[in-house]
Amino acid sequence: MCLAAFADVFALHLARRYGHDADTREAGTSLTQPKLSVVEHFIHEHIAENIHIEHLAALLHMSPSHFARAFKNATGHPPHLYLITERLRLAQSMLSEGSLPLIDIAARAGFQTQQHFTEVFHRYAGCTPRAFRLAHHRPTIR
Numbered sequence: 001m002c003l004a005a006f007a008d009v010f011a012l013h014l015a016r017r018y019g020h021d022a023d024t025r026e027a028g029t030s031l032t033q034p035k036l037s038v039v040e041h042f043i044h045e046h047i048a049e050n051i052h053i054e055h056l057a058a059l060l061h062m063s064p065s066h067f068a069r070a071f072k073n074a075t076g077h078p079p080h081l082y083l084i085t086e087r088l089r090l091a092q093s094m095l096s097e098g099s100l101p102l103i104d105i106a107a108r109a110g111f112q113t114q115q116h117f118t119e120v121f122h123r124y125a126g127c128t129p130r131a132f133r134l135a136h137h138r139p140t141i142r
Contacts, residue, residue, distance in 0.1 A: 031067075031074035035060050039071070039079075043086055048110045053079055087111065088124055095133040102129055 031039075039056050056079060057067035071079045091109040094100055100108075106117035121129045 031070040036074055048108055096136045096138050
């Protein structure tokens with residue numbers, strides 16, 4: 001019991017002594033909502049392009065490794081997974097709403113080849129893009 005009380009006092013001392021300085025250091029380097037919005041906007045504007053983590057980090061004047069950690073802390077997911085998810089959302093929307101060929105959808109969503117698009121889509125969506133289109137196609141009304 002005495003040891004537990006000592007641990008509590010020691011933890012409180014550490015929090016008071018070092019907690020404020022740690023918060024101050026983190027505030028300048030964390031990924032705030034405005035910084036996150038810059039990254040999200042860039043991704044949506046350039047989704048069809050080959051986006052590297054170095055590009056995203058440079059937008060915020062961060063190193064790639066620091067950016068990746070800050071992004072994961074802010075969103076719960078690494079930047080690569082966020083990018084894949086956004087590409088798949090766009091592809092699902094195009095599959096549902098239109099009749100573009102799969103190769104065009106793959107290119108517009110930022111996949112280098114139709115085969116890679118199909119593999120990634122199947123891995124995350126659980127079905128092929130063609131099967132998704134057949135199950136979710138919404139005809140356009142003119």
